[in-house]
Amino acid sequence: NAGVMQNPRHLVRRRGQEARLRCSPMKGHSHVYWYRQLPEEGLKFMVYLQKENIIDESGMPKERFSAEFPKEGPSILRIQQVVRGDSAAYFCASDDRGYYNEQFFGPGTRLTVL
Amino acid sequence: AQSVAQPEDQVNVAEGNPLTVKCTYSVSGNPYLFWYVQYPNRGLQFLLKYITGDNLVKGSYGFEAEFNKSQTSFHLKKPSALVSDSALYFCAVSHLNTDKLIFGTGTRLQVFP
Numbered sequence: 001n002a003g004v005m006q007n008p009r010h011l012v013r014r015r016g017q018e019a020r021l022r023c024s025p026m027k028g029h030s031h032v033y034w035y036r037q038l039p040e041e042g043l044k045f046m047v048y049l050q051k052e053n054i055i056d057e058s059g060m061p062k063e064r065f066s067a068e069f070p071k072e073g074p075s076i077l078r079i080q081q082v083v084r085g086d087s088a089a090y091f092c093a094s095d096d097r098g099y100y101n102e103q104f105f106g107p108g109t110r111l112t113v114l
Numbered sequence: 115a116q117s118v119a120q121p122e123d124q125v126n127v128a129e130g131n132p133l134t135v136k137c138t139y140s141v142s143g144n145p146y147l148f149w150y151v152q153y154p155n156r157g158l159q160f161l162l163k164y165i166t167g168d169n170l171v172k173g174s175y176g177f178e179a180e181f182n183k184s185q186t187s188f189h190l191k192k193p194s195a196l197v198s199d200s201a202l203y204f205c206a207v208s209h210l211n212t213d214k215l216i217f218g219t220g221t222r223l224q225v226f227p
Contacts, residue, residue, distance in 0.1 A: 004157075006157075031213070033213070033214065033215075035215075035217075041219060041220075042204060042217040042218055042219040042220050043158070043204065043215075043217045044217070045214040045215065045216070048213050048214055055213070056213065056214060058214075059214070091157055091158065093158075093215075102148060102160045102163055103160075103215060104160065105150075105157040105158040105159070105160075106157050107156060107157045108156075108157050110155075
């Protein structure tokens with residue numbers, strides 16, 4: 001059973017470009033979470049999605065950031081017009097539902113904005 | 115508002131000695147508590163969780179944690195540290211009706227040979 005997969009592992013963008021981060025949850029998991037980890041900081045919740053639904057986006061910046069989890073295919077975190085402050089590690093996690101279930105994390109995508 | 119505090123940025127311990135990584139939480143109602151470990155350039159790995167029941171929870175790699183409701187703490191412990199335990203440890207909390215995890219700022223554990 002493959003774990004949570006994220007790609008790319010490393011992404012370099014220039015200011016103003018778009019970044020698209022992909023996450024495939026563990027097999028059997030229908031809930032996806034995105035977290036951001038800034039250098040030397042803990043993880044901050046961004047968004048929680050189920051298939052074709054955004055359940056909680058309270059941690060998403062109001063502008064430039066969007067997320068989706070289509071019926072088919074991976075979850076996508078999209079950052080438009082990136083700025084240097086977007087440089088961070090973005091982690092995806094999944095679970096099979098339940099407030100008390102542990103979330104399984106992917107290896108992360110490290111975004112560097114030049 | 116829910117929050118998690120890890121008061122120590124770094125914990126140093128000699129190999130073979132017991133280790134403790136501290137965590138306190140603030141949440142209304144009954145919390146669900148988790149410990150994760152992060153190795154360099156890797157994602158987080160689940161260690162253990164407390165949902166209900168026995169206050170002493172045993173997890174992966176010989177780690178355990180004790181839930182103390184009166185002190186609102188969930189300290190991570192291991193009787194005998196290994197050099198390979200050196201990593202970044204995160205405490206997290208979630209709460210009924212809230213699926214997201216709230217993480218502490220992390221504690222870097224350094225085990226010296």
